[in-house]
Amino acid sequence: xxxxxxxxxxxxxxxxxxxxxxxxxxxxxxxxxxxxxxxxxxxxxxxxxxxxxxxxxxxxxxxxxxxxxxxxxxxxxxxxxxxxxxxxxxxxxxxxxxxxxxxxxxxxxxxxxxxxxxxxxxx
Amino acid sequence: xxxxxxxxxxxxxxxxxxxxxxxxxxxxxxxxxxxxxxxxxxxxxxxxxxxxxxxxxxxxxxxxxxxxxxxxxxxxxxxxxxxxxxxxxxxxxxxxxxxxxxxxxxxxxx
Numbered sequence: 001x002x003x004x005x006x007x008x009x010x011x012x013x014x015x016x017x018x019x020x021x022x023x024x025x026x027x028x029x030x031x032x033x034x035x036x037x038x039x040x041x042x043x044x045x046x047x048x049x050x051x052x053x054x055x056x057x058x059x060x061x062x063x064x065x066x067x068x069x070x071x072x073x074x075x076x077x078x079x080x081x082x083x084x085x086x087x088x089x090x091x092x093x094x095x096x097x098x099x100x101x102x103x104x105x106x107x108x109x110x111x112x113x114x115x116x117x118x119x120x121x122x123x
Numbered sequence: 124x125x126x127x128x129x130x131x132x133x134x135x136x137x138x139x140x141x142x143x144x145x146x147x148x149x150x151x152x153x154x155x156x157x158x159x160x161x162x163x164x165x166x167x168x169x170x171x172x173x174x175x176x177x178x179x180x181x182x183x184x185x186x187x188x189x190x191x192x193x194x195x196x197x198x199x200x201x202x203x204x205x206x207x208x209x210x211x212x213x214x215x216x217x218x219x220x221x222x223x224x225x226x227x228x229x230x231x232x233x
Contacts, residue, residue: 031184035222037168044125045160045211047222061221095167108213108222109158111179113167115158 002026002112004096009117016086022079022096022116030054030074033097034097035085036094046092049081050099050106059106063089085123093118126151127212127225134231140200143228145212146193151223153193155215159186162209162227172197173209199230207232 008020022034036048049060049070058070069082079096092118095112128146136142145157159172170179171197172188195214199206200223212225 001212007202037222037224044209045162045213045224050222059197059221062219100170100173101155102177104215106222107156107158107215109156109170109173110160110222111173112172113169114165120233 002098004112004114006094006096006114006117009094009119011080011120011122012086013123014087014121016121017082018086018119020081020094020119022081022114024077024079024096024098029072029077032101033066033105034070034072034079035097035099035108036079037071037095037097037108037110037113038048039095039116041094047108048094051075051079051109052105057105065117083119086119087120090119091121099101111122125226126216126219126223127214129131129210129212129225129228131226131228132231133210133228135199135202136213136233137202137204139202140198141202141230143197143210143212143230145225146199147195147196147223148193151214151216152190152194152195154217155192157188157195157214158165159195159197160211161190161212162211164208168211202232204232206230212232 100111171199
């Protein structure tokens with residue numbers, strides 16, 4: 001069955017960096033675009049970034065552009081989110097999700113989600 | 124302030140039909156497909172509707188989606204206690220060049 005497992009979250013100070021990972025199984029990772037979505041405590045969902053199946057194209061939310069980098073290693077079935085210059089506004093549960101097989105490759109159509117990894121930024 | 128506007132709350136009694144709206148603009152809903160997600164308390168979101176009105180396998184036909192112009196709606200018929208959750212709409216925004224979610228609508232089953 002399809003599984004997505006995020007890791008790498010933690011408690012960091014403002015200005016720090018973190019790299020999140022999302023290891024997938026149960027499907028051919030290299031043929032699917034992938035998303036990151038986050039949810040601040042008690043708040044709604046916020047789309048973060050999307051990457052093509054081969055890593056050749058990416059889009060980012062304005063709130064993270066220039067600070068976050070989405071990437072993937074298809075040989076390791078792993079999606080990444082490198083987060084730099086973290087602020088308290090980045091405190092959230094970060095979910096990775098598989099892009100479903102319909103519509104534009106970048107559409108926020110996530111047919112499978114992980115359970116999330118928590119990032120807390122505070123001083 | 125979310126790009127897609129949803130009502131701050133919704134409620135209904137068991138067996139009723141509840142509708143949740145999602146209002147956008149010509150750069151998102153008016154141009155692209157709409158997706159709906161259900162988030163049960165303490166759980167990850169789950170896809171409910173894709174491409175405006177398509178249900179993934181396993182989603183009961185009590186859930187239906189529609190789109191007209193720059194607005195979309197999610198209808199839940201035969202309301203059940205287990206439908207109590209937060210519901211989110213989502214679309215791609217051509218102006219922002221990014222995905223956008225509605226603010227979410229918590230549904231209470233009275």
